[in-house]
Amino acid sequence: NAGVMQNPRHLVRRRGQEARLRCSPMKGHSHVYWYRQLPEEGLKFMVYLQKENIIDESGMPKERFSAEFPKEGPSILRIQQVVRGDSAAYFCASSPTPNTGELFFGEGSRLTVL
């Protein structure tokens, strides 16, 4: 399966803990995007990364959230000191180019904060 792979699919954290979500893009794709879907809401753009670079983080909350896409390995979305409002589905997408064509989404990581 050459699709976008996300893990874990489900993650439960207590308030104050850290959450790390991982995303491996489709083979040959070097552009990765993170979106968040709150309950009863549409997806909201968070960040766009290329290998080792953050291109657009205009949708990222100012505190506690960070993202990286290292030269080797998956992209990681990190949420520090989670709060209940962070409970959501986090989707990763990838594309071969940033400005044309389709975004390919993974199946998402569903974070529950107790």
Add this chain to the structure above:
Amino acid sequence: QQQVKQSPQSLIVQKGGISIINCAYENTAFDYFPWYQQFPGKGPALLIAIRPDVSEKKEGRFTISFNKSAKQFSLHIMDSQPGDSATYFCAASRGSNYKLTFGKGTLLTVNP
């Protein structure tokens, strides 16, 4: 705040019927309008997309109608099938295809 407003929130259609989902946007700079289909537990998948230089685009049973002056676009699903039951999201972006502003989604149920 840039918004895309989608309606209805939910829709029930009989097999063989036409499903119509509408979206309205505010930002006239938007130049890319995709529709995504999402099944439970899965990620969204691109269904069909349109740019504002055309008023209609058809792919199989799926058609996007686009009204630039009214700032509205809609998805029509002809001959709806139970397998079409899913959540449909409209979206819009400006200058790129990645920074999408999504509607809140429409849960479509097609009864057999």
